[in-house]
Amino acid sequence: MNRPLVISDCDEVLLYMISHYRDWLGEEHGINFSMDSHDFARAMTRVGTNEPVAQEDIWRLLNLFFDSQMHRQGPVTGAVEAITELQRHADVVVLT
Structure with a gap:
């Protein structure tokens, strides 16, 4: 067939996924995720300092989200x- x-x-x-990822980053990691940015790397900044999150941390956090937060989606x-x-x-x- x-x-x-x-x-x-x-x-x-x-x-x-994205809104749940944003909420989790803020709640668990003190990171702002701007939904207005088209640049994923620049969308993530530390609360209080507005420092961008390091590239290696971006991937670590994304993998951690998928490993532990699928129930949020x-x-x-x-x-x-x-x-x-x-x-x-x-x-x-x-x-x-």
Whole structure:
């Protein structure tokens, strides 16, 4: 059987991630995350000093978030139903 293949990102397509990441950074690590910045590295600054977070800390924090905070992420409205419907007609792969 030949079925189409649908490949989807997960973050902000199927699960809300950024707002939960922002909240966690502030609550647990004293870091502001500017949702207005298009530069992920410059979006993260330390509360009180506005110093940018070091590049190596950015990746460490992102990995820590994914390892420990998946329960904070909820489905994007309509995503579960859409993926369910797509699976009826295609093979679906979700990447992150």
